[in-house]
Amino acid sequence: MNSYKLLIFDWDGTLMDSVDQILYCMRAAIGDLELEPRTGQQIRDIIGLGLHEAVETLYPGREPEFAQVMADRYRHHFLSADVTVADLFDDVDILLEQLRSSGYLLAVATGKGRTGLDKVLNETGMGAHFHTTRCSDETRSKPHPLMLEQIMNELDCLPEQTLMIGDSEFDLDMANRAGVGSVGVSHGVHSCDRLVSHNPLGCLDRVADLHSWLSDELSKSA
Known part of the structure; x- marks a missing residue:
């Protein structure tokens, strides 16, 4: 088992329990534009994609300007003071403190835009x-x-030194394409049954269990 140097986390559904918030904002944007509704599962299945890619998946074949208009409406609702702030999953703050104390480099790779990520990093104090x-x-x-x-280049880490942690098939597929190991977490948008098809090294019920999982894997290789 590799001794990892860099741990890269997805945000929504992995560190933050924000699925309901995303569903609300996307449904509100759909309502604003009087579009044909999409089911909760259809919206859940696009969480993790960039916003334009998510819109194009939900409403394919539209004119190029449509994705920008809908993305703007989604951002309006997400950034609104009326939207309830989502909570971090239990013990995420403890996990991140443990990992930093253990010497890991930590990063986030998210489908959020920069404004949205900076907002939640500031609200949670996790930045x-x-x-x-x-x-x-x-x-x-x-x-x-x-x-x-880009993250590996910036932090001078090799793929074999890097681990991606995420709750969606998009996260694990991205890790495979980058030659990076991955760990799935099942408390977000996709179940372990779906995640295992992308061959993660493990699938956790709680992201907070990652530190103990890493310790167990290191002890196996000792």
Whole structure:
């Protein structure tokens, strides 16, 4: 088992229990534009993609300007003071403190835009834990590997030193394309039954269990 140097986390559904918040904002944007509704599962299945890619998946074949208009309406609702702030999953703050104390480099690779990620990092106070972050509006959307490649280059880490942790098939597919190991977590949008098809090294019920999982894996290789 590799001794990892860099741990890259997805945000929504992995560190933050924000699925209901995303569902609300997307449904509100759909209502604003009087579009044909989409089911909760259809919306859950696009969580993790960049916002433009998510819109194009939900409403394919529209004119290019449509994705921008809908993305703007989604951001309006997400950034509104009326939207309830989502909570971190239990013990995420403890996990990140443990991992930093153990010497890991920590990063975020998210389908959020920069404004949205900075907002939640500020609200939760978690920004100081991460050595770098990358958002979908700064690079290619998942599952393209560019997001991971840029983070590894910035922090001078090799794929074999890097582990991606995420709750969606997009996260694990991206890791595979980048030649990076992955761990799935099942408390977000996709179940372990779906995640295992992308061959993660493990699938956890809680992201807070990652530190003990890493310790167990290291002890096996000792």
